[in-house]
Amino acid sequence: MHNFEFIRPPDLATTITAAAQSKTAQQGADVRFMAGGTTLIDLMKLNVETPERVLDINRLLLDKVEQTSEGGLNIGATVRNSDLAYHPIVQRNYSVLSQAILSGASAQIRNMATTAGNLVQRSRCVYFRDATMPCNKRNPGSGCPAITGSNRTLAILGTSEHCIATNPSDMCVAMAALEATIHVQGPKGARAIAFGDFHFLPGSTPHRETVLEPGDLITHVTLPPPIKGSKHVYLKLRDRASYEFALASAAVVLTIASGNVTRARIALGGVATKPWRSHEAEAVLAGRPANDANFRKAAEAALRSAKPQSENGFKIELARRCLTHALRTALTS
Secondary structure: OOOOEEEOOOOHHHHHHHHHOOOOOOOOOOEEEEOOOOOHHHHHHOOOOOOOEEEEOOOOOOOOEEEOOOOOEEEEOOOEHHHHHOOHHHHHHOHHHHHHHHOOOOHHHHOOOEHHHHHOOOOOOOOOOOOOOOOOOOOOOOOOHHHOOOOOOOOOEOOEOOEOOOOOOOHHHHHHHOOOEEEEEEOOEEEEEEHHHHEOOOOOOOOOOEOOOOOOEEEEEEEOOOOOOOEEEEEEEOOOOOOOOOOEEEEEEEEEEOOEEEEEEEEEEOOEOOOEEOHHHHHHHOOOEOOHHHHHHHHHHHOOOOOOOOOOOHHHHHHHHHHHHHHHHHHHO
8 A cells, every 4th residue: 555644634624734744746635535445445456546645534534414494404514324315304305315325335344335425426437446357437648448348337428539438426426316516625625516517428538537626625515405295216127135236226306296396406326437427317307297208208318319339238128227216116115
């Protein structure tokens, strides 16, 4: 493992100052924040992540789940996944988020993993995680062997000629459907980022995964007030029943009145290079009868731009069926 400096800052201001100090030309580029460390430590052991400085943020009091004055929910950056999934407000008003979190990893990992860590979770692509292999995400310009190699689990939406790595998060798929807002503090001050704007598509720069700049720290996530009467479903399809990443998943938040869909928020996981909000599927459903025919049309629209590789073409039909079944489940729940 690469040698690094480990610091436990006592407060947010000290943390931001420490994050801005860097040995590289770009402030904070060699700094990583750690809370649960469930992904970071793995990648450091593999020499995929080689920071000069690691800042432990567990003392920053960012571990609260609190209602906002508008009726929404603030979720601190270091809230553990288990605590969030079982929080009574989340289970009552944002159950798609609880379902998504509990479908991921294992109980032991969920007890350590955090909200902010999940937001910046790195890809599980085998080429990215193997420091001996070329990878544009890890080493820009070195190539993407996954395109002609082992790509069964990789993305069919949002890909480019430079990267087809899948975003692995379950939590983020639910956050996309819930239209969360991510709050960041950094050397340039504080800002709020709409969830849909947070993750980048790979394009020609797959090494840039989010809008975070060096030294930026996620402080909390805000969920808007819940929509009265909305139905929430998270459905995950995978090779085995537990401790496995999605081959396809769907987060659905559906509001129905007099048999018609009055509001739909849909996101897909396991099939895209970022948590994939499907505005196309939502548009198909808006104002139309909530029935199987329209659910299938929505699923068709969601996958219309899919670009499969040599081993993952099956994901198109799998994702269609996943979304159709999630919508059908929401209708009857």
